[in-house]
Amino acid sequence: MENLTIDETKYTPNIVLDAQKGLIEIKGKSYPENTFEFYKPMIDWVEEYFKGHELPKTIINFEIIYFNSSSSKLFFDFFDLIEEMSNEGKYIEINWIYDKDNDSALEAGEDFKEDFEKLNFVLSEK
């Protein structure tokens, strides 16, 4: 399966999707003009990856320093998908990485952790 990288821009994060490493990484700011359009390639890739291309262990690293509310909604949807995969028996580890001075990032991480209690969700201070 082909890997996918989306470079960081002023409004959007750097996304690295690596099937050989079993790595999904989102890093940076997220306030795209059209959030759902922007993340569609990523969602498509993740769906495809879990159709048999996945490694025994998949790591998801989230390091979002600033995001708008539609990004927040999208991340919920994304974790829904991950939860579904997890329920199907895929082993997935999620690291929510935040800067200690960034309260908003920490709070968002706590929200996700609380909402997806079945997921292996680790809050990790940078």
Add this chain to the structure above:
Amino acid sequence: MEVFENKLIAEIEELQEKFTKTTQKLIKDVRRQDKIMIRSDKRQQKEYDELQVKLAEVEALQKEIEDTQKEVVFTMGAIGESRSKETGNHVKRVAEYSKILALHYGLSQKEAEMLKQASPMHDIGKVAIPDAVLNKPARFNEEERKIMDTHARLGYEMLNTSNRPLLKMASTVAYEHHEKWNGKGYPRGLSGEDIHIYGRITALADVFDALGSNRVYKKAWDDDRILKMFKEERGEHFDPNLIDIFFDNLDEFLSVRDSLKDI
């Protein structure tokens, strides 16, 4: 007896189950939406607060820069004046007179305010005049007069290297405040409107104040004598327009003089 259950019931039950699933998902979504909204509102408020704080900091810095500039410029003027045995209030009065003249002449509020700040530097070139000349208690001979008169060009050269609008303005003031409307001034012998309005204004403000002040080498002139001289110098030493403005608004000048008396 075997009971045949209506097939419809099974179908309705299936529907019920789907309906429950869907409504549960909807409830979950609505809860999430609400959560996102609350978080987002909280974040926006925090960001707004931070922005206000930063903005206030920038404004304070801006004011600090402007105040520093004013202070430096004023101090430079005072240095120039101290070399020529003037008192501190002379600089302040010349500044105020210049602003009044500028406003009535029709310069903008901003330009008038700048001139108020720049005009005190008119004598800054005197820092480069040797003490032996500057402090001579008697009249200058021709050679000494020539040296003394270089202060206008020296002031211009000191300030003209700057790109700051205020210092550029001050360099013009320093250069042209001894020019006369009739062309008999120095250093370049400019006449009429070839003399920049900043120079013409400062010339009048400076002379009006110098005549009305006590000096070691002379007593202050009384007002009648000053006003008579100003009338005579209308269109000679001074821009006739400015002299008209001066007489039309004499009370303004006199009240500045009263409020900034030498102690």
